[in-house]
Amino acid sequence: MDSIAVLVPCYNESKTVSKVIADFARCLPEASVYIYDNNSSDGTADVACAALKKFGVRGG
Numbered sequence: 501m502d503s504i505a506v507l508v509p510c511y512n513e514s515k516t517v518s519k520v521i522a523d524f525a526r527c528l529p530e531a532s533v534y535i536y537d538n539n540s541s542d543g544t545a546d547v548a549c550a551a552l553k554k555f556g557v558r559g560g
Contacts, residue, residue, distance in 0.1 A: 504531035506559075514542040518551040525555040533559040 506524050510517055517535065524533050535548040552559060 504528055506531050506533045507536065508533065509536045509538065510540065510544055510548075511538040512540045512542045512544060514540065514544045514547045517544055517548045518554075521548065521551040521557055522555050525557050531558075533557045535559070 506528065508517075508520060513520075521533060521535075524531060533552065535545070535552070537545040537548065551557075
């Protein structure tokens with residue numbers, strides 16, 4: 501079985517990262533989504549972790 505991994509690099513994207521994760525959850529529900537935060541100072545990583553849980557997306 502093939503699998504899909506989505507890699508999302510980001511920096512200071514706390515305002516948009518949740519929507520990006522929601523869109524992937526809707527369009528590619530079978531995919532694992534990995535958020536690569538580059539030491540954002542706006543809490544991007546925390547927002548991303550919460551969104552991954554909220555939308556039930558595999559990844560990290």
